[in-house]
Amino acid sequence: MAFDLAGLGGLFSGAKWPAEAHTRMSARARKTALKPARILVVDDEPQIRTMIAATLECHGYDVRMAASGREAIELLAKNDFDLVLTEVAIRDWDGIALMEDIQAQQPRLPVVMVTAVHEISVAIDSMHRGAYDYLLKPFEREHLLATVERALEHRRTLLESHSYRQELEQAVQARTELLHQAMEELEHSYDVTLEALGDALDLRDSETEGHSKRVTAYTIMLARAMEVSPAKIKVIARGAFLHDIGKMAISDDILRKPRSLSTDEMTIMRDHSTLGYHILRKIPYLSEAAEIVFTHHEHHDGTGYPGGLSGSGIPIGSRIFAIADAFDAITSDRPYRKARSIDAARKEIMRCSGTQFDPDIVEVFLRFPNALWRELRAEITGKNKLLSTLDIANSPTQARV
Numbered sequence: 328m329a330f331d332l333a334g335l336g337g338l339f340s341g342a343k344w345p346a347e348a349h350t351r352m353s354a355r356a357r358k359t360a361l362k363p364a365r366i367l368v369v370d371d372e373p374q375i376r377t378m379i380a381a382t383l384e385c386h387g388y389d390v391r392m393a394a395s396g397r398e399a400i401e402l403l404a405k406n407d408f409d410l411v412l413t414e415v416a417i418r419d420w421d422g423i424a425l426m427e428d429i430q431a432q433q434p435r436l437p438v439v440m441v442t443a444v445h446e447i448s449v450a451i452d453s454m455h456r457g458a459y460d461y462l463l464k465p466f467e468r469e470h471l472l473a474t475v476e477r478a479l480e481h482r483r484t485l486l487e488s489h490s491y492r493q494e495l496e497q498a499v500q501a502r503t504e505l506l507h508q509a510m511e512e513l514e515h516s517y518d519v520t521l522e523a524l525g526d527a528l529d530l531r532d533s534e535t536e537g538h539s540k541r542v543t544a545y546t547i548m549l550a551r552a553m554e555v556s557p558a559k560i561k562v563i564a565r566g567a568f569l570h571d572i573g574k575m576a577i578s579d580d581i582l583r584k585p586r587s588l589s590t591d592e593m594t595i596m597r598d599h600s601t602l603g604y605h606i607l608r609k610i611p612y613l614s615e616a617a618e619i620v621f622t623h624h625e626h627h628d629g630t631g632y633p634g635g636l637s638g639s640g641i642p643i644g645s646r647i648f649a650i651a652d653a654f655d656a657i658t659s660d661r662p663y664r665k666a667r668s669i670d671a672a673r674k675e676i677m678r679c680s681g682t683q684f685d686p687d688i689v690e691v692f693l694r695f696p697n698a699l700w701r702e703l704r705a706e707i708t709g710k711n712k713l714l715s716t717l718d719i720a721n722s723p724t725q726a727r728v
Contacts, residue, residue, distance in 0.1 A: 363387050363388050363389045364388050364389065364409040364410060364479050365388075365389040365390075365391065365406065365407065365408050365409050365410075366383055366388050366389070366390050366391070366408065366409065366410045366411070366412065366475065367390075367391050367392075367393060367399060367402060367403065367406075367408045367410070367411045367412070367413075368380050368383070368390060368391070368392050368393070368412050368413075369392075369393045369395075369396070369398075369399045369411065369412065369413035369414060369417060369422070369425065370392075370394070370413070370414040370417065370441065371394055371395060371414065371417050372414075373394070375414075376392050376393075376394070377392070379412065379441075379471065380392050382468055382471060382472070383471075383472075383475065386472060388475070391406065391408070395417060395420060396417050396420020396421070396422075396424070396425045397420065399411075399413065399420070399425060400425070400428070403429065403432070403433075408436060409436070409479055409482055410436070410437055410438075410439065410475060410478050410479055410482065411426075411429060411436065411437070411438045411439070412438075412439045412441055412462075412475075413425055413426065413438060413439075413440060413441065414440075414441050414442070415440055415441070415442040415449050415450065415453065416442075422440060422442075422453070423440075423449070423452070423453050423456060423458075426438045426440065426453060426456065426457060426458050427456060427457065430456075430457040435482060435485040435486060435489060436482070437459035437460075437478040437479075437481050437482050437485075438457070438458050438459060439458065439459055439460050439461065439462060439474055439475070439478055440453045440454075440458050440460075440461040440462070441461070441462045441464065442461060442462070442463060442464065443463070443464050450463070459478050459481055460474055460477065460478060462474055518565075521565060521568060521569060522568070524569070524572070537707070538571075538655060538656075538659065539567075539568050539569075539570075539571070540568075540707050541655045541659075541704060541707050542567055542570070542648070542651050542652050542655045543564055543567040543568040543651075544703055544706075544707050545651035545654060545655060545700075545703070546563060546564065546567040546644075546647055546648045546651040547560060547563070547564055547567075548695070548703060549647045549650065549651060549688065549691060549692060550563055550644070550647050552691050552694070552695075553643075553647065553688065553691055555643065555647075559643075559644070562615045562616050562619075562644065563616075563619060563643075563644035563647065563648070565613060565616035566615075566616035566617070566618070566619025566620055566623070566644055566645075566648070567619065567623075567644070567648045567651065569603065569607065569613070569616060569620055570603070570619065570620055570623045570648065570652070571599060571603065572603040572606055572607065572620060573598070573599030573600060573601065573602030573603030573604070573606065573620070574599045574602075574603075575606075576599070576602045576606075577595065577596060577598075577599055577602075581595055581596055582596075597624070597632050597633065598633075600620065600621055600622070600623065600624055600632065600633050601621065601633050603617075603620040603621070604617050604618075604620050604621035607620055618642055618644075618645075619642055619644040619645050619648060621633070621634075622634065622636060622641055622642055622645040623645045623648050623649065623652065624649075625637075625641045625645060625649075626649075626682065626683045626684075627641070627646070627681060627682060627683060627684055627685050627686075628681070628682045628683070630682070630683075631683075638685075641685075646684070646685040646688055647688055649683065649684055649685075650676055650684050650685075650688055650689065650692050653672070653675070653676055653679075653683075653684070654672050654676060654692070654700075657671060657672035657675055658672050658700075658704075669697045669700055669701070670697070673692075673693060673697075676689055676692060676693075677689060677693065
């Protein structure tokens with residue numbers, strides 16, 4: 328291809344074009360010669376855009392040309408470019424508007440504005456809006472090539488930085504997933520240990536065998552119906568399951584006494600809430616659950632123990648547990664009496680609403696049909712004896728009201 332360099336209206340400033348100019352590529356430019364950078368030249372003056380394109384092609388770049396903003400947009404939609412050189416004032420489009428459109432669609436694609444000297448304020452404004460650089464006509468060939476190489480180096484840096492961030496984010500995500508998996512496995516091992524401890528307690532107190540699992544399941548079902556967060560339900564479940572852990576420190580003479588307890592023995596027995604709290608509170612994993620263990624015998628009207636708390640001063644988990652605990656006690660066999668019906672339990676809990684129990688939670692409790700309570704009890708104590716009650720807290724199944 329041959330071009331009349333003298334007839335291009337002074338685009339180039341007349342600097343000499345030595346023969347060795349073709350070899351002035353940097354080491355990095357030569358390195359990319361196998362896959363030349365693709366550059367889009369946008370100018371509505373045919374001679375100018377042809378001259379820029381020819382100069383860049385002579386230095387190993389893959390060049391496309393557009394005579395208008397609309398044509399440039401079409402080429403950008405169909406091709407991948409490494410750099411755009413655009414005239415500020417182009418036919419049917421504003422160069423700055425084109426640059427802003429490119430920035431919005433391809434933020435890592437640098438744009439160099441080409442403009443006349445009297446439009447320098449416009450060129451500077453374009454850089455404030457996101458252009459990488461600008462060229463003032465007339466410019467030297469070396470200036471054009473140096474600006475292009477700087478812009479391409481800038482793009483390579485942006486792409487490498489973006490790639491590095493993506494790799495870093497993927498590595499962080501992978502490690503986070505591994506950590507989350509490890510924490511879940513650790514949490515599960517904790518819960519298995521706690522369940523074994525609860526089972527040991529149930530075996531020691533033969534009157535309440537299976538009580539810990541049942542009352543935990545009931546508590547979880549009520550908590551879900553009250554839309555307690557899943558994370559909070561896990562805490563409540565652990566507190567419910569370990570509510571009587573303090574009884575491990577009570578002597579068998581009192582714990583297994585077949586007759587009524589004396590006043591002094593009752594005082595000792597009531598200490599199990601405090602004892603259980605002190606057993607668990609120093610374990611970070613169970614520190615929140617320890618609060619439920621400590622307050623699970625508090626009453627809504629303030630007549631409970633050990634702190635005489637009332638109303639909302641009692642943790643929500645303890646208020647929920649109190650109803651679940653009473654329900655299981657009423658509907659389970661004891662050496663001194665047979666289990667009573669679910670209807671009898673409902674009437675008793677309703678009778679104590681506002682005194683022993685939180686009325687709002689009683690209202691939620693009463694929405695559950697008898698069949699659902701029977702089904703849940705059978706699942707925990709019947710055919711699924713091996714089912715982990717604490718696993719129920721992790722299940723997405725919602726309680727049916």
